[in-house]
Amino acid sequence: MNRIIAFLPLVAIALSSCSAPVDDADSPASVSAAQVPAPLVQKADSQDVADHGCLVVLRQVQRSPGPTGYEIQCTSERCWFVWSGTIDVARSLVEQGATVGLMYQVGMGEWWEVPAEATESDDGPMQSFAFRFFDHAVDTSLSLTALAQARVQVIPVVHLPGGGRLFDHNRVSSDLDNYVLNYGNDWSVNDDDSVCTVGAPTASTLEFLAGWKHVQHGTIVEGGTLTIQYDLARLPDCRGTHNGYPAWDTTAFARFMPMGELHQGSVRAFESNQGIPTTKAHGIPITFDVPKGATSVQLWFRNASGAGMSCETWDSNLEANYVFAVQRFAPSPVKWAGDWGNGFSRECEHRDGIEEPTVIDSWIMQRACMFVDADVYVPGLTDVDADPAGIVAQVNYGFDDQDPVAGWLTYQGRVGNNYRYRWELPRDVLQQSSWDKITYRFRFSTDGLNWYTIGQAQGPEGGDARTLLRSF
Known part of the structure; x- marks a missing residue:
């Protein structure tokens, strides 16, 4: 009683x-x-x-x-x-x-x-x-x-x-x-309105690729940042010039709802020849601050000829815009990553484990698939089959003594309570470049800022990088 x-x-x-x-x-x-x-x-x-x-x-x-x-x-x-x-x-x-x-x-x-x-x-x-x-x-x-x-x-x-x-x-x-x-x-814990009412800083990325595909890397969180990477091949028309120099521009627009706050900026740049712009263009990322209180973001893109010309084209998901949810918090941090695998075979299927170092010979270059994969566990995400967009998955790799560069890993599916991510080796680059050794590590994050890295050792630091050796 x-x-x-x-x-x-x-x-x-x-x-x-x-x-x-x-x-x-x-x-x-x-x-x-x-x-x-x-x-x-x-x-x-x-x-x-x-x-x-x-x-x-x-x-x-x-x-x-x-x-x-x-x-x-x-x-x-x-x-x-x-x-x-x-x-x-x-x-x-x-x-x-x-x-x-x-x-x-x-x-x-x-x-x-x-x-x-x-x-x-x-x-x-x-x-x-x-x-x-x-x-x-x-x-x-x-x-x-x-x-x-x-x-x-x-x-x-x-x-x-x-x-x-x-x-x-x-x-x-x-x-x-x-x-x-x-x-x-007094045998109590009082509420603290500064805890878990505004999310910690995060960094997410949206890729808009050729072929009308887009990929999300990381949860978009209010108070964080959102980077847009746009492939200019999506809007190839209306590229005017003036006096032989490029005048056109591709602009990204981001409207954060429900407040309707609008941001915009260019996503194209031109290669230069001794400081003089050429007509050869490439995409550049643009980063927007995600306002607090936002629940979604609408994105669309415009390409305009410039130089007084009226030609313009739009990439707006058939005028519906590309809409992505904005969350208050990022998922729980990565707890574990590992279980390396590879696909250096003609079957192009995952095989457990990978040799260290891995030797790339002429048979592999000419006749086999070339990929490396690993699994990652995030509690409350991978074990409940949640949206893999909540994980930022990257490979950091470098040729010989060059500084490493980052590339995206591709999501392959759920394996047990883990998600599997793959690095497809860039065959054309490997064939056309002069190199002897490639070093690489995988890294995973749920906020885009704090990383769980794996190499020859376990995470979160990962130890020495894994290696690929050339033999062709």
């Missing part, structure tokens, strides 16, 4: 009045805690992951108040203080079947968990959950000394459809620490 007690500094007073017993077995007050394994976020073979990307965050927890004090819950032999609070969870995880709970531990005892129930909320990116716990928490019969020394650790947990557990470490930065309730903080 429920009772209410007053809990004054260093004094616990049990009131004689009590409420009616709770008969509804499904009510939050009657849900018993289940004993569960402790968080194991840094154990190599564990599926436990620390979230620093605002996928799950504790908003607040405190002792549940009553008319004249604090609520307690009694079993047949003992009475416990009752705590209640709320957790915010990314709606995308909830829609994919994730469940939410609150884990807690008293002193050095066992870990316990109670389920959290979804509450009514708007259609924003986060879904709120409410929880209550008391069982195996703080006994109301403790002495004043024992009560002053008591310590309760709590941590929100999301159970992912793929079997992993995602723990909130957005305010508790260390992966080994938890929220603490004790006498010093």
